[in-house]
Amino acid sequence: MSFLVLVLVLWIEKFSALRRRVQRDGFFVGELLRVERGRQPRPWLTLAIMVLAPVLLLALLLHVLQPVAYGLLALPVHLLVLLYSLGRGDAKAALGPLRDAWRRGDEQGALHVAERDLDLRAEQPGELSRQVQGHLLWQAYQSFFAVIFWYFLLGPAAALAYRLLALTLEHSRQASVQALTGRLRHWLDWLPVRALGISFALVGNFVAVGRVMLHDLLNGQLRAEPWVVQLGRVADDIPEDDGAEQANQRLDSLWDLLLRSAVLWYVVFALFTVFA
Numbered sequence: 001m002s003f004l005v006l007v008l009v010l011w012i013e014k015f016s017a018l019r020r021r022v023q024r025d026g027f028f029v030g031e032l033l034r035v036e037r038g039r040q041p042r043p044w045l046t047l048a049i050m051v052l053a054p055v056l057l058l059a060l061l062l063h064v065l066q067p068v069a070y071g072l073l074a075l076p077v078h079l080l081v082l083l084y085s086l087g088r089g090d091a092k093a094a095l096g097p098l099r100d101a102w103r104r105g106d107e108q109g110a111l112h113v114a115e116r117d118l119d120l121r122a123e124q125p126g127e128l129s130r131q132v133q134g135h136l137l138w139q140a141y142q143s144f145f146a147v148i149f150w151y152f153l154l155g156p157a158a159a160l161a162y163r164l165l166a167l168t169l170e171h172s173r174q175a176s177v178q179a180l181t182g183r184l185r186h187w188l189d190w191l192p193v194r195a196l197g198i199s200f201a202l203v204g205n206f207v208a209v210g211r212v213m214l215h216d217l218l219n220g221q222l223r224a225e226p227w228v229v230q231l232g233r234v235a236d237d238i239p240e241d242d243g244a245e246q247a248n249q250r251l252d253s254l255w256d257l258l259l260r261s262a263v264l265w266y267v268v269f270a271l272f273t274v275f276a
Helices: 002-015 018-022 026-037 043-065 074-085 093-104 107-118 125-154 156-171 175-203 206-216 224-235 247-275
Strands: none
Touching: 002 018, 002 074, 002 125, 002 247, 018 074, 026 043, 026 156, 043 074, 043 156, 043 175, 074 125, 074 156, 093 107, 093 125, 093 247, 107 125, 125 156, 125 175, 125 224, 125 247, 156 175, 175 206, 175 224, 175 247, 206 224, 224 247
């Protein structure tokens, strides 16, 4: 069923706006702030209420539905949970105004658009180009790759846990909750980041990516975001001193790299489903 759900998610993303209707975070954010206001900082208790409890309820629901009608009743639950667990917004579409500014040659306007739309601040156009490349790679990873990795490996409860942790980290106002959530998110990112790095090596510059990965493969302290950005840029042969002259072409090339990696993941998932 997992592979069928993954295929349906692609179809819905292409032809429907269902994801935007499913991804309503107002209730979760409101409850998170209410829980944080109502007690002294107890990060483990806050996460137990806001993350563990929904995940356990989902697991119980799926356990009840799975034997009914050969699992057909569980299929829409899988689909809706996975759609909710994907990242918010469209990473590529969000770059539209910035790419227009670059296309016009308006470097100053590009700096303002990046700060307004992407919350990226840079002093120089070349620096902005590198930041935007990193933004695209990280958003693609945390919005899609990490979610489908945990969904295929452990099911919808794991995908939901990943997204709820991400939402808690983004919206929490207590430093202790943010710190604990960040640590849990760090360890949830450890395995899918390395899986994405391997796929970058297979569809991009294998030697360069392998050189970077072998150096830090088992480093548990390495943060996920800078490593995803580094691996993506190395896989696409983007030099460190790359300027802003080919900014749009670089983004197109990175997007193609991400698409090739996504296709590779789906092929692996399909083969595993057939032969497992």
